[in-house]
Each structure stands twice: as structure tokens, then as C-alpha cells.
Amino acid sequence: MLAFLLTLGALLGVVIVLAYAERKVAAFMQDRMGPTEAGPQGSLQAVADVLKLLQKEDIVPAAADKKLFKLAPILIFAAVFAGFAVIPFTPALVPAGIGIGVFYLLAIVSLDVVGLLMAGWGSNNKYAMLGAMRSVAQIVSYEIPAGLAILSAVMVCQSLDFQEISYQQGALMNQFPGLEYEMNWLFGIEALGINTTTIGGITTWNIFRAPILLVAFVIYFIASLAESNRAPFDIPEAESELVAGFHVEYSGFRFAVLFLAEYSMMVLVCLVAVVLFLGSWNTPLPNIGPVALAYWTSGTAGEVSSIGWGIFWLLSKTFVLLFLQLQLRWTYPRLRVDQLMHLCWKVLTPIALAVVLIAGIWRLLMI
Amino acid sequence: MEQKAIKHKTGFWYVVKSLLSGLGLTWKHFKNARNRRTPEYVSDENYFKQPDGMATLKYPYEAIPVPDNGRYRLHNEIDDCIVCDLCAKVCPVNCITIESVKATEDIGTTSDGTKKRLYAPVFDIDMAKCCYCGLCTTVCPTDCITMTPVYDFSEVDIKNMVYHFTDLSPEQAEEKKLLLAKQQEEMAAAKAAALAARKQG
Ligand code: SF4
Numbered sequence: 001m002l003a004f005l006l007t008l009g010a011l012l013g014v015v016i017v018l019a020y021a022e023r024k025v026a027a028f029m030q031d032r033m034g035p036t037e038a039g040p041q042g043s044l045q046a047v048a049d050v051l052k053l054l055q056k057e058d059i060v061p062a063a064a065d066k067k068l069f070k071l072a073p074i075l076i077f078a079a080v081f082a083g084f085a086v087i088p089f090t091p092a093l094v095p096a097g098i099g100i101g102v103f104y105l106l107a108i109v110s111l112d113v114v115g116l117l118m119a120g121w122g123s124n125n126k127y128a129m130l131g132a133m134r135s136v137a138q139i140v141s142y143e144i145p146a147g148l149a150i151l152s153a154v155m156v157c158q159s160l161d162f163q164e165i166s167y168q169q170g171a172l173m174n175q176f177p178g179l180e181y182e183m184n185w186l187f188g189i190e191a192l193g194i195n196t197t198t199i200g201g202i203t204t205w206n207i208f209r210a211p212i213l214l215v216a217f218v219i220y221f222i223a224s225l226a227e228s229n230r231a232p233f234d235i236p237e238a239e240s241e242l243v244a245g246f247h248v249e250y251s252g253f254r255f256a257v258l259f260l261a262e263y264s265m266m267v268l269v270c271l272v273a274v275v276l277f278l279g280s281w282n283t284p285l286p287n288i289g290p291v292a293l294a295y296w297t298s299g300t301a302g303e304v305s306s307i308g309w310g311i312f313w314l315l316s317k318t319f320v321l322l323f324l325q326l327q328l329r330w331t332y333p334r335l336r337v338d339q340l341m342h343l344c345w346k347v348l349t350p351i352a353l354a355v356v357l358i359a360g361i362w363r364l365l366m367i
Numbered sequence: 368m369e370q371k372a373i374k375h376k377t378g379f380w381y382v383v384k385s386l387l388s389g390l391g392l393t394w395k396h397f398k399n400a401r402n403r404r405t406p407e408y409v410s411d412e413n414y415f416k417q418p419d420g421m422a423t424l425k426y427p428y429e430a431i432p433v434p435d436n437g438r439y440r441l442h443n444e445i446d447d448c449i450v451c452d453l454c455a456k457v458c459p460v461n462c463i464t465i466e467s468v469k470a471t472e473d474i475g476t477t478s479d480g481t482k483k484r485l486y487a488p489v490f491d492i493d494m495a496k497c498c499y500c501g502l503c504t505t506v507c508p509t510d511c512i513t514m515t516p517v518y519d520f521s522e523v524d525i526k527n528m529v530y531h532f533t534d535l536s537p538e539q540a541e542e543k544k545l546l547l548a549k550q551q552e553e554m555a556a557a558k559a560a561a562l563a564a565r566k567q568g
């Protein structure tokens with residue numbers, strides 16, 4: 001229960017920061033100033049927006065399928081929020097440390113699609129329906145390259161447990177029960193003979209342990225943009241043609257929940273990318289001989305210092321990815337539906353399949 | 368002229384390069400957002416030399432200066448007005464309303480030395496009707512009706528767009544009218560007396 005409340009609180013905080021950052025980043029990239037009035041530098045703008053939304057009337061269209069319409073936002077948010085349960089925040093802190101975390105995450109986040117379809121269908125509005133159908137088609141398609149990219153990381157790590165995957169990517173690896181005698185080699189190739197187990201830092205991140213995962217990371221990142229309906233894959237929301245897609249009929253509190261779910265999805269996919277590919281809560285600084293930067297910036301496992309460092313590294317890496325997502329949104333134009341499907345089925349999926357194959361071979365080199 | 372076929376560049380690295388250069392462009396703008404363009408008028412030398420920085424003008428707090436010959440809200444310096452009614456006559460939209468009352472005594476001169484002979488109990492300009500053509504300012508013989516640099520004067524109630532420039536209160540105006548009527552009566556009486564005297568003679 002405590003973990004639930006903490007995660008919810010942290011998530012709300014991050015989403016508010018993100019919503020503000022989105023407006024400011026967008027403004028700066030377009031030579032504007034963004035919000036300036038509410039609070040210093042407009043920093044209370046996101047809070048003000050939420051307060052405004054909460055005061056608004058909760059309108060349910062007369063012709064809507066009322067049950068579906070009312071349930072959809074809650075389902076969408078619940079699906080995304082449930083995904084946070086298996087994300088390890090520090091070496092010692094996981095809301096729910098289950099052994100099949102990766103599998104659980106993929107499964108539960110897919111429920112999102114059902115919620116989107118409910119929202120679109122229940123609104124009884126052609127824009128909403130079109131938006132929902134595009135959204136579902138897009139998410140279902142992009143789950144395949146994303147799933148394959150995740151699969152290659154799982155194959156390299158030989159684990160479905162996010163926490164175990166996290167431990168493998170740092171100097172603290174041998175502290176995880178079951179990994180006491182594991183070794184990390186530079187680029188994962190034992191034949192090179194450079195042992196990086198105690199060097200840690202960036203050299204043990206998955207994208208370094210098995211450089212092929214760098215490709216997997218790029219594929220996952222592109223697919224995750226599509227899964228969270230972010231530009232340049234935002235055709236489900238296409239403001240200019242579909243008004244706002246599946247949530248066009250929503251107002252007030254329900255809209256706020258949908259908005260929250262959307263931003264939570266962004267945070268979640270970035271967290272997953274960080275955990276699987278970019279070293280999770282591990283520090284990027286390696287131990288260099290007597291200068292034990294990795295140990296100094298990781299803290300002692302189980303103590304406050306490790307919680308602090310772990311959250312710091314995890315969040316800073318996540319925010320770098322989130323910033324990249326924002327920057328992509330304000331840089332690239334939206335893809336057409338056929339281009340979107342072309343990219344997914346004819347480009348990303350074959351490459352991802354090849355990556356899975358190479359990752360398997362790489363794993364053979366690692367042992 | 369020789370026509371060359373445009374070769375469309377394609378290929379993986381070309382696409383990656385163009386994607387990256389797009390990111391570079393937005394990043395450059397993001398970085399430059401620390402600077403702000405200075406609010407200068409377009410005739411300023413620096414106007415086109417500031418390609419970077421935020422272009423937003425926080426309007427109510429700051430504003431670009433208006434050009435000297437810009438045509439904005441009218442102002443009438445009633446002390447200098449000789450109530451000649453020229454401005455009202457030339458106005459293409461009839462938005463100036465003037466009533467005049469002849470002065471019975473000497474009421475001084477304007478700042479450029481023209482003698483004033485009329486009071487203006489009503490001098491209204493309806494800024495909502497005005498088309499800011501500036502004709503009135505050209506015809507005014509004493510240059511007392513002018514354009515000011517004020518352009519932000521919208522009102523909630525349209526009646527407030529009628530500006531009253533008279534310096535007489537209604538009571539004073541009434542008094543002046545009575546004085547004039549009395550003087551005219553006296554003059555009429557004097558004229559009648561003079562006429563009668565001539566007939567007799
Ligand atoms: S500016 Fe033109 S329209 Fe306005 S009062 Fe003068 S003459 Fe009339």
C-alpha cells in the first residue's frame with residue numbers, strides 16, 4: 001500500500017514537471033517564451049491546469065455508451081500505472097519485485113489498447129472512433145518490434161526480472177543473490193580478456209555489454225514513441241484532422257486522467273528503456289584503478305545513500321530520454337498512416353528479428 | 368537553359384544525417400532561448416541583425432515603439448481650438464460632433480496667436496467610428512487636433528469610446544448660451560431703435 005501511494009505521488013510529481021517542461025521546451029525550440037504568468041517563470045502553470053480541469057463539468061454525451069465511456073479513462077490509467085509496479089527504483093526498492101517482471105509489464109501495458117478502444121467506441125463520435133482505431137492499429141503493430149527489442153535484452157541478460165537485469169549492469173552485480181560468481185567482460189566478449197565486473201559504470205551497461213543492444217535500444221525507443229502516441233507517430237491524436245482522437249469527447253476529471261495516463265506512458269516507456277538498456281539505476285562513472293568513481297556514486301546497498309544515488313541516476317537518465325521525446329515532437333513532422341505501417345512492418349520488425357538472432361549469438365560469446 | 372534532373376538523395380545514411388540535422392536545428396534554438404530579442408522598431412538598424420533568441424514580446428509589460436507618423440488615438444487640445452468646425456466637416460465618417468456658442472466677451476487667443484471667438488459646449492469624437500484617416504489633423508488651422516501614440520484603448524462599453532473634449536460644464540455652457548441670447552436681444556433692440564430713428568429722420 002505504501003509503495004502504491006509513493007509511486008502514485010512520485011508519478012504525479014514527475015508528470016507535472018513533464019507537462020511544464022513540454023510547454024517550456026516547445027516554446028524555446030520555437031523561439032517563444034511559454035508560460036510566464038503563473039508562478040515564477042510560469043512554473044505553476046501545470047498545477048493551475050490540473051486545478052482548472054478538476055473544476056470543469058463532467059460531460060457525458062447523451063448518445064455515448066455511458067458505461068464504456070466512464071470506465072475507459074480509469075482502465076487506461078490503471079493499465080499504465082500497473083506497469084510501474086515492477087520498475088526497480090533503487091538497488092533495494094522495487095514496488096513489486098516479481099521474477100517475470102518484463103513479461104508482466106508487456107502484458108499489462110497492452111491492456112491500454114482495450115481502454116483506448118473503449119474510449120473511442122463509447123464516445124459515439126466519428127473522430128473518436130477513427131482515432132481509437134488508428135491508435136489500436138499503431139500500438140498493436142509497434143508492440144512487435146518493441147517486444148523483439150526487449151526480447152534481445154532479455155536474452156543477453158538471461159532474466160525476466162528487472163531487478164536482476166539492473167544488477168547485471170553495474171559494479172554491484174555480485175551482490176545480487178544468484179549472481180555472485182558472474183563476470184562482465186568488455187563488450188561481453190570473454191575472449192578479449194578484459195574483465196569489467198569491478199569496473200562497472202558505463203562499461204557494464206547493456207548497450208556496452210552487448211553493443212548490438214544499441215540497435216535494439218534505438219528500435220525500442222522508436223517503437224515506444226509510437227506506443228505512447230507521441231509525435232512523430234501521433235496520428236491517433238492528430239489535432240489538425242481528428243481534433244484530438246479518442247479523447248475528443250472527454251472533459252474535466254476524465255480528461256485529466258487520460259492526460260495523466262498519456263504522460264505516465266511516456267515516463268514508463270523511458271524508464272523501461274533506461275532499465276533494460278542504459279544501466280538502470282547504475283552510475284555511468286566507472287572505477288578507474290584506485291579512483292572508485294562507481295562505488296562512490298552508488299552508495300552502500302540497502303542504505304539511504306544507495307537509495308538517493310539510485311533514484312538520482314534513474315531519474316536523470318529518464319529525463320534525458322524524456323527530453324529527447326519532447327525534442328523529437330517539436331522537430332519532426334507527423335508520419336502518414338501508410339508510412340507508419342511501412343516503418344513498423346517492413347523496417348523495424350525485420351531489423352529487430354535480426355537483432356534477436358545476433359543477440360543470441362552474442363550471448364554464446366559471453367559465456 | 369540546360370535542365371538538370373534533380374537527383375533525390377536516398378539511402379540510410381542520408382536519412383540519418385537529415386534527421387540529426389533536424390535535431391541539431393531545434394537544439395540550437397533551445398540553446399539560444401537564453402537570449403531575447405530586444406523590442407526595437409523595424410526601422411532600427413539592429414532589427415534584422417538578431418536572428419536568435421526568443422521573439423516573444425510580453426505585451427502589457429513591454430511594447431515596440433510606434434512610428435512617429437503612425438495614426439492612433441486622436442487628441443484635441445481644446446485650449447487651442449478655435450471651434451472652426453473644419454475637422455467635423457472633413458471627417459469622412461462624421462464621427463466628430465461640435466456645437467458652438469459665440470462668446471460675448473473676449474476669450475483670449477490660442478497658443479499660436481489666433482483669436483478665439485467661440486465656445487465649444489460639445490466637442491465629441493467617437494473613436495469607435497473613427498477610421499484614423501487623419502484628415503481632421505491636416506485641416507485643423509491651429510494644429511490642435513493631433514494623433515497620439517496610444518493604440519491600446521479598447522473598452523467594455525462602447526459608449527466609453529466617445530471621447531469628450533469640451534472644457535465647459537453643462538451649467539457653464541447654459542450660462543454662455545443665456546449671455547449670448549441676452550446680447551443678441553440687446554443688439555436686436557439696438558438695431559430696431561436705430562432703424563426707427565432712421566425712419567423718423
Ligand atoms: S481621423 Fe478621420 S475619421 Fe477620425 S475623426 Fe479625423 S477625419 Fe474623422
Ligand code: SF4
Pocket residue numbers: 443447448449450451452453454455465506507508509510511512
Ligand atoms: S479644425 Fe481644429 S480648430 Fe477647428 S474645430 Fe476642429 S479641432 Fe478645433
